[in-house]
Structure formats: structure tokens, C-alpha cells
Amino acid sequence: MFQYRPPTGDQQFVLFDLLDAPSLLGELPGYAEVDSALMTSILEEAGRFSTEVVFPINAGGDRQGCRYNDGQVRTPDGFRDAYVAFQAAGWPGLGCEPQYGGQGLPQVLNAALFEMLGSANHAWTMYVGLLHGAYECLKDHASEEIKQIYLPKIVSGEWLATMCLTEPQAGSDLGQLRTRAEPVADGTYRLTGSKIFISGGEHDMTDNIVHLVLARLPDAPPGSRGISLFVVPKRLPEGKAGAGSRNAVYCDGIEHKMGIKGSATCQMRFDQAAGWLVGEPGRGLACMFVMMNAARLHVGIQGLSHAETAFQNSLSYARERLQMKAPLRARPTEGVSKVADPIVAHPAVRRLLMTQKARVEGARALAYWTALMLDVAERHPDTARRTRARELLPLVTPIVKAMLTEDGFQCASLALQVYGGYGYVSETGIEQCVRDARVPMIYEGTNEIQAIDLLVRKILGGSDGSLKTLLAVITADARVHAEPILEAMAVCVRRVRALVERITESVRTAAARDPEAPYRIASEYLRLMGHLLLSWLWLRAARVTHATSGSTSALTPVGADKQATAQYYFQYLLPETDQLAHVIENSLAPTSLLPSLDADGN
Amino acid sequence: MFQYRPPTGDQQFVLFDLLDAPSLLGELPGYAEVDSALMTSILEEAGRFSTEVVFPINAGGDRQGCRYNDGQVRTPDGFRDAYVAFQAAGWPGLGCEPQYGGQGLPQVLNAALFEMLGSANHAWTMYVGLLHGAYECLKDHASEEIKQIYLPKIVSGEWLATMCLTEPQAGSDLGQLRTRAEPVADGTYRLTGSKIFISGGEHDMTDNIVHLVLARLPDAPPGSRGISLFVVPKRLPEGKAGAGSRNAVYCDGIEHKMGIKGSATCQMRFDQAAGWLVGEPGRGLACMFVMMNAARLHVGIQGLSHAETAFQNSLSYARERLQMKAPLRARPTEGVSKVADPIVAHPAVRRLLMTQKARVEGARALAYWTALMLDVAERHPDTARRTRARELLPLVTPIVKAMLTEDGFQCASLALQVYGGYGYVSETGIEQCVRDARVPMIYEGTNEIQAIDLLVRKILGGSDGSLKTLLAVITADARVHAEPILEAMAVCVRRVRALVERITESVRTAAARDPEAPYRIASEYLRLMGHLLLSWLWLRAARVTHATSGSTSALTPVGADKQATAQYYFQYLLPETDQLAHVIENSLAPTSLLPSLDADGN
Numbered sequence A, B: 001m002f003q004y005r006p007p008t009g010d011q012q013f014v015l016f017d018l019l020d021a022p023s024l025l026g027e028l029p030g031y032a033e034v035d036s037a038l039m040t041s042i043l044e045e046a047g048r049f050s051t052e053v054v055f056p057i058n059a060g061g062d063r064q065g066c067r068y069n070d071g072q073v074r075t076p077d078g079f080r081d082a083y084v085a086f087q088a089a090g091w092p093g094l095g096c097e098p099q100y101g102g103q104g105l106p107q108v109l110n111a112a113l114f115e116m117l118g119s120a121n122h123a124w125t126m127y128v129g130l131l132h133g134a135y136e137c138l139k140d141h142a143s144e145e146i147k148q149i150y151l152p153k154i155v156s157g158e159w160l161a162t163m164c165l166t167e168p169q170a171g172s173d174l175g176q177l178r179t180r181a182e183p184v185a186d187g188t189y190r191l192t193g194s195k196i197f198i199s200g201g202e203h204d205m206t207d208n209i210v211h212l213v214l215a216r217l218p219d220a221p222p223g224s225r226g227i228s229l230f231v232v233p234k235r236l237p238e239g240k241a242g243a244g245s246r247n248a249v250y251c252d253g254i255e256h257k258m259g260i261k262g263s264a265t266c267q268m269r270f271d272q273a274a275g276w277l278v279g280e281p282g283r284g285l286a287c288m289f290v291m292m293n294a295a296r297l298h299v300g301i302q303g304l305s306h307a308e309t310a311f312q313n314s315l316s317y318a319r320e321r322l323q324m325k326a327p328l329r330a331r332p333t334e335g336v337s338k339v340a341d342p343i344v345a346h347p348a349v350r351r352l353l354m355t356q357k358a359r360v361e362g363a364r365a366l367a368y369w370t371a372l373m374l375d376v377a378e379r380h381p382d383t384a385r386r387t388r389a390r391e392l393l394p395l396v397t398p399i400v401k402a403m404l405t406e407d408g409f410q411c412a413s414l415a416l417q418v419y420g421g422y423g424y425v426s427e428t429g430i431e432q433c434v435r436d437a438r439v440p441m442i443y444e445g446t447n448e449i450q451a452i453d454l455l456v457r458k459i460l461g462g463s464d465g466s467l468k469t470l471l472a473v474i475t476a477d478a479r480v481h482a483e484p485i486l487e488a489m490a491v492c493v494r495r496v497r498a499l500v501e502r503i504t505e506s507v508r509t510a511a512a513r514d515p516e517a518p519y520r521i522a523s524e525y526l527r528l529m530g531h532l533l534l535s536w537l538w539l540r541a542a543r544v545t546h547a548t549s550g551s552t553s554a555l556t557p558v559g560a561d562k563q564a565t566a567q568y569y570f571q572y573l574l575p576e577t578d579q580l581a582h583v584i585e586n587s588l589a590p591t592s593l594l595p596s597l598d599a600d601g602n
Helices: A008-018 A021-026 A036-064 A079-088 A107-120 A122-129 A131-141 A144-156 A284-320 A347-379 A383-418 A420-424 A430-437 A447-459 A464-477 A484-513 A522-549 A557-573 A576-588 B008-018 B021-026 B036-064 B079-088 B107-120 B122-129 B131-141 B144-156 B284-320 B347-379 B383-424 B430-437 B447-459 B464-477 B484-513 B517-549 B557-573 B576-588
Strands: A067-069 A072-074 A159-164 A180-183 A189-199 A208-216 A227-233 A249-254 A265-278 B067-069 B072-074 B159-164 B180-183 B189-199 B208-216 B227-233 B249-254 B265-278
Touching: A008 A021, A008 A036, A008 A107, A008 A347, A008 A522, A008 A557, A021 A036, A021 A347, A036 A079, A036 A107, A036 A122, A036 A430, A067 A249, A072 A249, A079 A122, A107 A122, A107 A284, A107 A347, A122 A131, A122 A189, A122 A284, A122 A430, A131 A144, A131 A159, A131 A208, A131 A227, A131 A265, A131 A284, A144 A159, A144 A208, A144 A227, A159 A189, A189 A208, A189 A227, A208 A265, A208 A284, A227 A284, A284 A347, A284 A383, A284 A430, A347 A383, A347 A522, A347 A557, A347 B447, A347 B517, A383 A420, A383 A430, A383 A447, A383 A464, A383 A522, A420 A430, A447 A464, A447 A484, A447 A522, A447 B347, A464 A484, A464 A522, A484 A522, A484 A557, A484 A576, A522 A557, A522 A576, A522 B347, A557 B576, A576 B557, A576 B576, B008 B021, B008 B036, B008 B107, B008 B347, B008 B517, B008 B557, B021 B036, B021 B347, B036 B079, B036 B107, B036 B122, B036 B430, B067 B249, B072 B249, B079 B122, B107 B122, B107 B284, B107 B347, B122 B131, B122 B189, B122 B284, B122 B430, B131 B144, B131 B159, B131 B208, B131 B227, B131 B265, B131 B284, B144 B159, B144 B208, B144 B227, B159 B189, B189 B208, B189 B227, B208 B265, B208 B284, B227 B284, B284 B347, B284 B383, B284 B430, B347 B383, B347 B517, B347 B557, B383 B430, B383 B447, B383 B464, B383 B517, B447 B464, B447 B484, B447 B517, B464 B484, B464 B517, B484 B517, B484 B557, B484 B576, B517 B557, B517 B576
Parallel strands: A159 A208, A180 A208, B159 B208, B180 B208
Antiparallel strands: A067 A072, A180 A189, A189 A265, A208 A227, A227 A265, A249 A265, B067 B072, B180 B189, B189 B265, B208 B227, B227 B265, B249 B265
16 A cells, blocks of 8 residues: 655664764754754654645545636645644744744754654645745845735745746746736736746635746846846735735646646736835846755755655565565565565666665755755854855755655656556556656756756856865865775776866866857756765665674664665766766767757658 | 557667568568568557557546456546447457467567557556467467367457456465365366456456466465466357356456556456366466566566556656756757747756657667567577577566666656656546556565566576576677777677676675575666667667668768667666675675564564
8 A cells, every 4th residue: 555654763873874864954053953862753743644634635635636626726626624634733943033923943844844844745745835935035025014014924834825927828938928017106016917827826725925036127128137026925814905815826737747736737827916116126036046955946846756655655565565586585584475476586676676766865864964054054143154065055956955855756757667558557666756746847947947056157157166065075084994895986086077177177168169068968967966966875884884883794674774774875876977977978078969840851 | 648659669669770670580480471561550559649649548448447346446537438449450469370360460560569559558558468378378388178168259359358266365476366166077177266356357348357366275285386377258158058157267456556457457366267278287287388488578668668657757847848948069059039948948857758758768778689689589580590589588588578667667766756746636647657657666566576586586597507598699799890879889788798798707606605696686687688688689689770871971860869878877877786785795795684674673
């Protein structure tokens, strides 16, 4: 039976052993009391909520989907009740400031919460997933009056929020958006236009919905510099004329999708809807980009979520399913059926499982490390530390988003493969995981856009210093190790580090004579950088298990497990860098222009 | 709008230019009249049928699915009509002997037919997909009496057929199957047992359904040597007692699946059903294995089918969809919008498209080459030629099955990515392609089983000579070329060839001391072999365009297109072999045992 069990052991390993989060958080004002005991109890509560409240409505939500009728959206059975429980438990305000009613806890705990919610029920989590981003956006950019009206409602979860960016002609290219905002005499605006793919644009969970809408003022220049941000509530808030009445924001339909069917993906129409400007005119994209790092991290975490659920379930299945005798040596010595072994004993199945395990645990280390950096960037008292985190985040975030979502989809597909024919059957549950896991590769900026953002905009476009900072951090860590097993890993990290340095230079040189070159191999470059980060974190993970135990022979079972998984990563997954480097080098050659494909006859 | 257009140009290139199929077929008795004109006209008819009859009911079939009620299965609207048209046009008997009413045409045409049917509608094609296998199986193993009863009905398409192998406890491990066959006084048998995942086990397309069933005789030894093959019709045939009456074969339900929803995947129950033995007792698996090569080739072709449909549609979309300005040099010079370029001009999108294009065209070359080998193996008058084909087929077939289905699924996912958010919406059509494309990696022996079959059973288990034959063929072709572009490709082919030889030796040596070793990396080995075949065929494809044109500068547009795609394969796809070789080498090290994963705490 499809199940979800919070990965408490590995979460604690990453937070406490690998990253020593409590010590780091202890340095940050306001987080002095966030010790391992508090973190553990919050993780436990979040795990229980995910498992007991959110997971049980996952499969049903997929079967039933959302239903649209005349502007109204009904979410699947149980979705609203789960939200009521979420709100009652105070989860919406976990990472929000106490002055607006939040719990004032660090981003890294929010990341762990959302990992588990996403594992338990991706579709349901879509409704609450934008809440924190909307909170950050309004907190940083809205007027005091707007903050006082909206923030307490959002932090308490009384109102949910959306981000209304995409229009039919403006997806990756927001500069093309057309929604208009006309000023009216009372200082507000009237918004008119159509938005698509709006997650939670309409639903039955809260009475009010707060839309953050990108639109153009009448005198705005074309392109992305002409875009401003507005807050447009479904119902006009109290203290305003027409308080509580319906604003002219309408849902004209919902999409039928490959997955996350319980999440309402809405076509929205603004028909002279009342809106309030947030931030400066023409600075709409800048306001949104502030929350982008956190949002992209959270999409990356959805990849982790799916990989975790996929791994857990395919592992359970592989331990129970008996098929054929395993080859000698792999065969377990006890409790073996005379006819067949559990398929977990078959090396091919174990490869499918170990690949998932190494991806899951590496992804968790990378995601939580990044989330901790958000906390440091926000409030570390040491300017140098804060600056370093602020330099690294824009570099690391697109990697987390693209690599973890790609690996998440791949893991879900590997898990399905473990089930054989049963995996293709809906009842088993894993095929929903594959369908749901496909969308994070697309939204919040496609993975291709992430790669271009990393290589063209950041590395080549000016954040060269950030790359140097990152390489310095890794160099310091990948020093020569006395323990041979660790040194073998460190050698690999140093090799990838040197590869990244060399390839970055080659790309820079090639780009000077062939501006298209970096665009051709940005995706390979991103994965190469991803392996640099992952190999470094795996080295640290292996080292920390050694430091705890003293030597390889004295490893605890958990330590031995971690060490074996690290070794698997280095032996079976890191060699992808050979391919990536080779493709990049081939592509930089002057003969490597891609065919245009714009003529017929292809 | 989602569409399908037969890939006539590339089919003709592969059949006529690359493989020179008409000459080769001309050497085979009975195929003298199969010239390029006849082949072209059959391809055209098959393309028209696929496009006009089968494709229009693809999306509807997915939405509606099959409906089960009290033992009856209703296929989606239009499925039955399409079958009637298929039968009326004589397609069922395309590759069957004239003596049973067939058209006596070669396997390679059947392969092209099924590529197009699969592209147009995978689910519908499942019903007719087993017809040829059942025909071959009965033709080779059944008694004359059974042949006279069944073959004309199957060849005419009046009856459809199934293969009833899988049981709940016996999937990959057929040795565990339990269905019993008890002899009765009249020389027939009574079959009792349950089968699952039976494609087309029940439907409303034909009045009768011929089940080929694996079962055990009462005195059979355990394991796979105790399995016999029976023919069990849904309705008893004429000339028998109870002619036309219902046999005790029941459909107890159908599966709800991730994809191919229009294909009825049935749970079947045999309740003292009348059956007739086919072949010798205890030789059931051997009888089935005869048809396995053709069946596996056809599943591999389903991967090609999906990749083709995915490529066509994502290419059309990319030519129409305008988003953002493309980087310099990639930008088309004419007909450009001032605001944004068609996304086909963006290098990242072109990479997604070119990867699909190179995979599609390489897959087609490999699949048709293999199908031609089936024809040669069956009837080439020269014993040496026949023997060589019979040696190569068992080696090549698992590669075609596993590699093409994996790449087919990947291409479908790449195509979805080209569509961005629209790709995730059902209306667009591509997400169905992704869901449908997932199953060929599982059925007809999972891809992991194919890899073990290739490496452990065949390469290490005795067909070493076949590998030598294959390597000799490739060596002869990858000689030094005068034309620099061709020589650069030939260098790559020679390198992969040397790599395969070296790695095969390493695996053999490692297996002697560590029997688990080949099982750990069989999948990597299979893909490495796949690249050997594909790189060789791409070299030949590039060479043939040169031979036709005389020189690179004189290439026709079609030749230039082929050459550019070949170059893309060598620059961007072949480097996967670096990763594969590195993983295999790492895995052969004595320290590379996989963790057992059978204890808790993982």
C-alpha cells in the first residue's frame, strides 16, 4: 500500500550532524531558542500533520480532481478540512514575524515542513505554497496601510494568496504581458486582463483570496521595465468602501492536467478589478524577484519530496515482492524463499533503489543548506557572513530548482520501474507520483530558464565573484584527508572543482566569439555545478560520520549506511560529469552550431 | 493542435538509401517483387490509415478509456470501427504467408506499419499488436489441425489474439506460474487459474479471442521447465463439440492505468476452460521465445513511435510560439517579430528538439535494420548470411527493446518541456504521449531484464561469437575515411568499438571472482552497446548522403539535414558512453558491492 513516513532520521542527520543548524541559528538574532530539541519537536509535529492529515487525501484528490462550475471551484473531498486543521495548528505563520502573528521560526524549518507536505500531497500543498512568498513580497514592498490589512490575515492563514504572472502570450517572457492597470481618483487602480495557470486562483478553502498581479500602467514602456505589481483581493477588505463585497476578479475555468489534479490551475479574468499598487511603478518584476529565491528553493524541494516518497514506497515493495533467485553473493542468507528472493536482493533493483536513495539524501542536504543560507542572508549579524550568503544564494538557487526537480522526476520513474507492471496501475500509487513530479521542471521558470539564469546572467554576466566564493568554500573543505575512503572522495571533489573552473573559462572564451555558445550548454553547465555542490556535501556527510565514530570500522549502522550511500554517489552518479564536460567541450567547437530547424523538410 | 504526419521522407531514406532494403529483399525467395515502388505505396497506405483512421480516436480513447461491466469490456468510441477498417484493408495479414490468406510481405514493412500505428494511437495498436506473434507461434508449433482452424481466422483478422503469461506471483519470474492444465479423455485439456495484465483479454472488436496460455500439466516439474503452451479460444471453434459456445474464460476486471487507457488490460480467469496443447509438453517457454524477438522489436518500435509523435508536435509548437528574443546568431534573419522570436530560435529549445530528432532517426535506422535481419534470418538462401543474422538478432533485440523505449519516454518528456506550462495541460496532447510512452519500458520483459539477458545470458553465457560477428561488421564499416567529416565520425565509432571490447573483457574477468558484478551494470552495458550500433548507423547515414552528393558542399537539403543530425548525435549524445564506461569500471572494483537495503533504518 502506498504510504508516507517522515524521513526523521535523515532530516536530523542533515540538520544536526551535517549542517549543525542549531549552532548557526544560535548566532542569528531572534533564533537563540531554536535548539535541536525545539527543531525536533517541530519536525515531529510537521511529520505527523503531513502523514495523518494531508497524505490520506492525496490519492483521492488525484482521482476526484477539482470541479469547476460557473466561476466556483470545489476542491477534492477533505482538502478544505485539511486546510482548516493546517490553519488551526498555526502552520501558515511558521516562518513569519511575530509582529504579524507569525511564529518567527527560521526558513530551514519551513523548508523541512514543505518537504514533508510535498511528499504527502503535492496538489494540496500548492494552495499553501504561495502564502509565504506573498507574505515576504508584501512585507518588503507594500505600504504600511496595506501591510496592516493583509499581513495578519495571510500569516494567520485566514486568507490565501496567488501570484498572477502568466498570460497566454507571456509565459517565460513576462515582458509581453498585457494586463492593464488604470489609476482612479481615490488612488487605487482598475485592473483589466487575463491570466492563466494561476494556482489556487479560485477555491473553497478561504473566503478571501489575495492576488498579487503583474500589470501595466497606461504610460508604461514596453517590455519588462513597464510592469508594476498590484494587490487585488477577491473580496474588498474591511475599512474600505464596499468592504466584504466581491471584487471584479473571475475564474473562467480550470485546466485538466497530467498531475496535481487536486490543485486548481485557474484561468483568471480581471474586469476593472480594484487593485492597490505595491512598491514603485515599473518595479513589479523586481518586487517579485525578491521572493523568487525562496520560491525556487521550494520548487526544488518538491523534487526532493517526490523522490523521497518514490524511494520509500519502491523500497517497501522491493522488500516484499518475491521474483527469481538473486545471483550469488547478493542473495540474503536468511529468511529466503526456496523459490525466489525478494527483488531487493537483485542487483538491478538495488541500483534503481540506491540511485533514488543517493539522490534523495543529497538533495535534502543541498536544499536544507540553501535554506539555512536564506536565514543567514536575512539576519546574520556579521556583515561578511551575510554578504557571502547573499552572493551564494543567486548562484545556488537555480541549481537547486532545476537539478532537484529533474532528479525528482527521474526518481519517481525509477521507483515505478521497481514495481514492474504493477507500477503502471493507478491503484499502486506510484504513477501519480510520476505525473505530479513532472510539473516542477516547468513552473517557476522552466529548468532551461534556470540554467540560462545561472550561466549567462550570473556567471558570465557579473557574479563571477560569487563563483570564486563558492569555489573557495569547497577548496577549503576538500583538502587532503588522512582516512583513505575520505581522501578518495576528496580527490573526486577536487577534480570536479577543477573541471568547473576550466569549463567556466572555456565557456567565457567561446562566448566572446560565439554569443550563442553558453545558451547551447547551459543545462549541462548547471548539472555540472550541481554535482560540484552534491559531491562536496557528500564528502562532508561521509566525514561527519567518521568524526563521530573515530574510524571506518567503528561506524554505527546509521553511519555505515550514510557512508555506503556517499560511496554510491561517487561511484555511480558523479561520473555523469564526464558526459557533461565532454558535451560542453564539443559544443564550444566552432563547428557546433545547431541546425536552425526553422525550415520545413525536417 | 496535436497531430500526426507519417515521416515518409526519413522512412524512405532509411529503407532505400541507408539500408538498400529492396536489393536485400530481392535476394530472398518470395520477395522478388518487393521493390521500392511497392514499398513506397504500402508505406503511403499505412501512413494514410494511421493518420486518418487511427490517430483521430487517440485523444478520445485516452479520455474515455475502456469500460468494464459484468465480464464485458467496451472499448472507447471508434475503436471497433477502426478495427473493422483495419481488417477490411487486409492489414492483419501483411506479414503472413499467402497459404493462410496473408500478403506475404517482409517483416521490415510490418515494422514500418507498426511504427506509424503506434505513433498514431498506441492504445488501439495494442489490440492488433499480438496478432502477428500469435500467428508465428501457432504456425511454428501447433498441430496441422489447430493451424487449419486458427491461422486463417487470425490472418484475416476475424479473431484477435492474446498472450496469457503473467500471474500475480509470476511476472518477470514465469517459473512461478500456477495455472493448471488437466488432460481429459478426448485429448484436450481443462485449464484453471488466474492471469493478469492481459492486453486485449476481453473486448468488443471481434466475436472470438484466441488466448495463448502458459500453464502446468499435473505431472510437470517446478520452475520454468514445467510450463506448457495451450490455445484457449473464447468461443469454441467450428467442427468441435459445442462449436460457437462460450468457453470458461472470464474477464474479472480491467486495470486503471497511467496511460494506454484505451487498451483493455484484463484480469482473466480460466475455470476449467477447454484448451489444446501447442508444441511439446514442458516446452511452453521455448515456443513463446520464438516469437519473443519479433515482439521485443515491436515494443522497441513503440519507443520510436512515441519519440516521432513527440518530436513532430514539439517542433511545430516551437515554430509558432513566440517568447523572448533569441541570442545573437541564433536569431532568424527574416520574418522575426520585433517583440519576440519563435522559441525554435532559442538554443535551449533547439537542444530539446535536436536530441529528439537524433534519437528518432537513429532509432528508426536501428529498428528497420533489425527488422530486415528478421527477414534475412527467416529466408536468406545463403546459409552463412542466414546464420549471421540468426546470431546477431538475439544480441541486438534486447538493445532495441530497452534503449528505444527508454529514449522514447525521454523524448516524450523533452517534447513536453518544449511546450512549457501548456505541455502539462491535457488538451495539448503531449502529456498523454508521456504517459503512454512509459509502459514499453516495463512490459515484454522490463528493461532491466533485457540488459541481463544481453550481458549475462548472451555475452557472458555463450554468444561471445555473436559479439565478435557484430564487431567485425562494424570494424569493416568504420575504416579510415578520406572525407574529414566522415573520418571524425569513424574515429568515434572505432573508439566506442574498442571501449566495448575492453569493457566486455573487464566484465568477464570481474564476473569470475564476483558473480554479482555483471548484474550491477548490465543496464549501462546495454546502452553502451546501443551507442555502438547507433554510432555505426549514423556514420553510414552520413556516408550515404556524401556518396549521393559527391562532397559536403554539394549536399542536398535533405542530405545536409541528415549530416547535421549525425553530427549532433556524435557531439551531444554519444558522450554518454564516457559516463557509462566510467560507471561500469567503478562498479567492477572489489569495493563496489551495493548495500543490501534489506535491513530497516534505511
